[in-house]
Amino acid sequence: MKKHSLLKKAEPYVWLLPSMLLMAVMILVPIVTVFQLSMSQITRAGVIKGYNDFENFKAVFRSPTFWHTLKNTLVWTVTVVGFSTLIGFVIAMVLNQEFVGRKIVRAIVVFPWATSLIIQSVIWKYSINADYGSLNVILQKLGVIEKYINWTPTAQAHFAWECWIGIFVTVPFVTFCVLSGLQSIDTAYYEAADIDGASFWQKLGRITLPLLKPSLTVSTVLNIIYVFNSFPIIWTMTKGDPADRTHTLATYLYKLSFYNGKSGQAAAVSVIGFVILCICSSIYMILSLRAEKEEQ
Amino acid sequence: MTSRKRKKLIQKICLYLFVLVVCVIILYPYFVMFTTAAKDRDEMYALNMTILPLEWKWSNFIEIWSAAPVFRYFLNSIIIAGGATLLAILCGIPAAYAMSRMQFKGKSIFLGLVIMSQMFAPVVLLVGIYKLMTTLKLVNSLLGLILLNAAFNQAFAIWLLRGTFLSISPEMEQAAKIDGCGRIGSLVRVLLPMAAPGVVTTLIFVFINSWNEYTMALTLMSTDTLKPITVGINVFYGFNMIQWQYLFATSLFATVPVIILFLCIEKHLAAGLTAGGVKG
DSSP, X not given: OHHHHHHHHHHHHHHHHHHHHHHIIIIIHHHHHHHHHHTEEEOTTOOEEEEOTTHHHHHHHHOHHHHHHHHHHHHHHHHHHHHXXXXXXXXXXXXXXXXXXXXXXXXXXXXXXXXXXHHHHHHHHHHTOTTTOHHHHHHHHXXXXXXXXXXXXXXXXXXXXXXXXXXXXXXXXXXXXXXXXXXXXXXXXXXXXXXXXXXXXHHIIIIIHHHHHHHHHHHHHHHHHHHHTOOHHHHHHTTTOSTTOSOOHHHHHHHHHXXXXXXXXXXXXXXXXXXXXXXXXXXHHHHHHHHHHHHO | OOXXXXXXXXXXXXXXXXXXXXXXXXXXXXXXXXXXXXXOHHHHTOSSOOSSOSSOOTTHHHHHHHHSSHHHHHHHHHHHHHHHHHHHHHHHHHHHXXXXXXXXXXXXXXXXXXXXXXXXXXXXXXXXXXXHHHHTTOTTOHHHHHHHHHHHTHHHHHHHHHHHHHTSOTHXXXXXXXXXXXXXXXXXXXXXXXXXXXXXXXXXXXXHHHHHOOHHHHHHOOSGGGOOHHHHGGGGBOSSOBOHHHHHHHHHHHHHHHHHHHHHHHHHHHHHHHHHHHHO
């Protein structure tokens, strides 16, 4: 009898085992390795020489490129998540109205979400080429511009285009999270508000936004994580160049590790990234949980 | 016309204008991809460029298959994405089942760990992943990418499946249990058929994620014949001459099926993603 109850107690863990095993080996082991490497001296050939008193972190902190990259990463994350949340929200509000062709528009909005980031980036890279890019060609034929414009004269311009692509590919995710939230709101609230003569903005602030909070929290937290860690867009567009001015942490650590042979420093950058991400996500979660509590 | 009616009309016009602008912007890259894919190579760098091809060169869509091992890239993508999807769902279903139907110690910790794993994107772990794959002798191996993609999609698979399972009342399974059905029996015969939309959504979502994955494949696959399509298209991106028309023709083949698949699950997906979170 005792053996039977023990088996019963162990049963849930057996069900969890395959999944946990897979994640432990493929995700947990690399995490541990990254932490270990960040503290170790590594030769260019990849031989680990043991603990080196945070020398990797010190080297990273000494590098001006790192600080510039850190600033870029914050600008990148805030710009892309901020704008795509705003735009995605507006598009979702519009798609929640009844109009002819709504289904087709819904389908079109899905496109960027389903397209590989690498393909999306390559198209934009071609499109904004100063010599033969299609953006110049189209604008010229439409009579908007006379001469071809160099769309990327500076590193900042490159970075701005990368942010634009980031926004472009992130908007659909927000749109559909918000849309599914909007569709679960009981229309009775709006009917009651209409009877009371509430304006559009009053309805938005008092009904829509508070009820959308769960959807917006999920989409924002996930987006912060994805955008912060996003690699293909910047790698395809500039590889962090010109002169390492357009890196984010993700591309910077890739270059450090696989181009410059500095895996120790790359691992240190990874660890710094984890820490920032953990802090940001916890702050956001705590704030949104607190706001929820205050309302109750 | 009363002012109320006029206001309504103006609102409607604004709505359509807004929708039109959104659609034009979103479709723009696809328009570029399509028109460029059908241009002749000489037209690509011509002085007086046109928006549409002067002559639609449909043969580009056939030439790509012989210009590079494009077929092999597609096959690799199908193997990697298909294998990862199968593995992710086979591991994910029992885990999601345990997390939605059983009570046990540390359940919330497990759920927390699953969500936490989302924080670690492949790119920040690449140094560690590369080392692990070297140890396991899985660099330049389709199996390696299958395992990795399955692992990095576990969180989403469990999240989506658990949300689906929670939305289904356990009464039917209890009835099946009384009829002598074991846990596995009731899962396979009762719960899964009812959860089919959610399971299919998860399958397609994991497939698309793995199909579009780039970073790990770029780092781990240096043997040309083992590259998936996202990395393989770089063959047209040479140092001297970029074959834009082939690049985009291939991209089109890699994009259209995925968009169609995505359209099938779009409705369930958004609801599933947020629902899993709310019910957590």
